[in-house]
Amino acid sequence: MELKNKKLSEESFFQERKEVLTHWVTGKDVDLQEAVDYLKQIPKHKNFALKMRKAKADGITLAQPRAGVALVDEHIKLLQYLQNEGGADLLPNTIDSYTRQNRYQEGQAAIDESMRENRSMLNGFPVVNHGVHNCRKVLDAVELPLQARHGTPDARLLTEIIHAGGWTSNEGGGISYNIPYAKSISLEKTIRHWQYCDRVTGLYEEMGVEINREPFGPLTGTLVPPSMSNAVAIIEGLLAAEQGVKNLTLGYGQCGNLTQDVAAIRALEEQATEYFKEYGYEIDLTTVLHQWMGGFPADEAKSFGVISWGAATAALAGATKVIVKTPHEAMGIPTMEANAQGIRSTKQTLNLLKGQRLSISKDLGMEKELIKAETKCILDKVFELGNGDLAVGAVKAFETGVMDIPFAPSNYNAGKILPARDNNGAVRYLEFGNIPMNKEIKDFNNQLLAERAKLEGREVSFQMVVDDIYAVGKGTLVGRPE
Numbered sequence: 103m104e105l106k107n108k109k110l111s112e113e114s115f116f117q118e119r120k121e122v123l124t125h126w127v128t129g130k131d132v133d134l135q136e137a138v139d140y141l142k143q144i145p146k147h148k149n150f151a152l153k154m155r156k157a158k159a160d161g162i163t164l165a166q167p168r169a170g171v172a173l174v175d176e177h178i179k180l181l182q183y184l185q186n187e188g189g190a191d192l193l194p195n196t197i198d199s200y201t202r203q204n205r206y207q208e209g210q211a212a213i214d215e216s217m218r219e220n221r222s223m224l225n226g227f228p229v230v231n232h233g234v235h236n237c238r239k240v241l242d243a244v245e246l247p248l249q250a251r252h253g254t255p256d257a258r259l260l261t262e263i264i265h266a267g268g269w270t271s272n273e274g275g276g277i278s279y280n281i282p283y284a285k286s287i288s289l290e291k292t293i294r295h296w297q298y299c300d301r302v303t304g305l306y307e308e309m310g311v312e313i314n315r316e317p318f319g320p321l322t323g324t325l326v327p328p329s330m331s332n333a334v335a336i337i338e339g340l341l342a343a344e345q346g347v348k349n350l351t352l353g354y355g356q357c358g359n360l361t362q363d364v365a366a367i368r369a370l371e372e373q374a375t376e377y378f379k380e381y382g383y384e385i386d387l388t389t390v391l392h393q394w395m396g397g398f399p400a401d402e403a404k405s406f407g408v409i410s411w412g413a414a415t416a417a418l419a420g421a422t423k424v425i426v427k428t429p430h431e432a433m434g435i436p437t438m439e440a441n442a443q444g445i446r447s448t449k450q451t452l453n454l455l456k457g458q459r460l461s462i463s464k465d466l467g468m469e470k471e472l473i474k475a476e477t478k479c480i481l482d483k484v485f486e487l488g489n490g491d492l493a494v495g496a497v498k499a500f501e502t503g504v505m506d507i508p509f510a511p512s513n514y515n516a517g518k519i520l521p522a523r524d525n526n527g528a529v530r531y532l533e534f535g536n537i538p539m540n541k542e543i544k545d546f547n548n549q550l551l552a553e554r555a556k557l558e559g560r561e562v563s564f565q566m567v568v569d570d571i572y573a574v575g576k577g578t579l580v581g582r583p584e
């Protein structure tokens with residue numbers, strides 16, 4: 103399987119598709135033309151791509167939770183509650199861990215057990231087991247667009263089923279659903295799997311159905327420097343565009359310093375637009391900010407502080423969408439009620455900030471240019487490593503540590519990078535590993551960390567990283583020495 107960043111040919115795609123649809127019995131219900139006809143009759147207010155485009159045009163930030171349980175009827179009740187009591191603008195279908203690993207047999211066993219126990223024995227909705235018609239049943243039961251949110255390295259059958267089932271958005275990507283989610287699956291494999299997923303989206307677009315794609319921005323969600331996550335987002339956006347994807351939401355995980363987070367979202371949108379233009383792709387681009395993805399305070403009142411801060415950051419950045427956390431984040435899967443509270447808290451803050459934006463200050467402008475310069479250093483090297491082929495370059499970039507995600511479980515990740523916060527809480531590179539930043543950028547990062555060390559009366563060290571990882575859960579942003 104020679105990997106290249108080239109639109110899959112009809113012949114090779116449909117050849118592969120025959121096999122993909124046999125991965126589980128529910129694949130037999132996927133019929134492309136029947137699905138297109140079904141998708142074309144879905145009311146417009148239930149199309150994810152249309153709703154994202156309108157939100158961007160209206161300059162508003164939409165709120166979307168995560169949510170998923172094992173059984174169809176309970177899942178419907180949950181989504182209806184988040185729609186009606188939470189006030190969600192978009193609905194998720196968070197998919198369970200068995201499905202994410204293509205372990206459908208165990209998914210079925212857990213469904214059976216959930217029915218016996220009358221409670222969800224899965225941490226999400228096992229969409230492959232439930233199949234196309236149950237996806238449509240879920241869509242019929244709500245008044246909002248639906249998206250699949252998961253962490254699936256091989257999402258080919260999942261993608262076929264959700265779109266035939268009327269869900270008009272899919273999260274993920276060959277890098278963003280591998281490096282943070284898997285231990286020993288090669289990037290060649292997952293980038294190729296996600297070229298297939300994107301080609302499915304491209305095919306629907308060519309047949310007149312708009313489908314939204316959203317690479318997974320936050321990655322490990324643990325102090326990921328904005329330029330590294332923006333580089334991954336832009337790469338996955340370009341790979342998707344080559345397969346015919348037209349409607350893209352690029353994402354970013356909130357780090358906590360307002361200037362840096364707003365700068366990161368603005369840099370992402372501007373730089374992605376520059377790359378799409380340079381490579382000749384017409385993309386309907388929107389952005390999403392994920393509320394803080396790191397450790398949360400256990401105290402529910404404190405968690406609302408974190409949630410509201412994420413909502414405010416998304417609004418002031420002008421992000422098209424914000425992914426909502428809940429006051430149960432420190433415990434695990436939230437109850438329906440806690441999930442709805444997270445949405446209501448978020449919407450209250452979004453409404454208070456409606457129309458407000460962080461004005462372009464000197465600091466904001468400088469931070470945005472820094473992030474774009476750092477991201478360019480990375481992407482230039484990726485294209486060089488691939489001799490111009492982005493897919494090949496991405497694989498080689500991880501092999502050589504040119505791209506490196508902090509705290510990722512994957513054996514394909516170098517793990518030489520170390521992040522830490524500067525005195526204002528902005529995430530900086532403490533160790534660059536093999537990441538190809540120029541001297542000016544390295545000196546600037548080192549200087550900011552040295553300033554923190556001086557203030558704290560300690561050396562720049564790994565202890566800062568550890569302290570920053572626990573800080574938010576303990577109630578601060580910067581992990582100051584005790």
Ligand SMILES: CC[C@H]1O[C@@H](n2cnc3c(N)ncnc32)[C@H](O)[C@@H]1O
Pocket residue numbers: 168169170171196225226227427431434435436
């Ligand atoms: C990406 C990780 C995030 O997804 C959340 N999450 C994972 N599975 C579910 C789920 N089934 N329902 C609600 N939230 C969920 C988890 O709490 C964490 O905030």
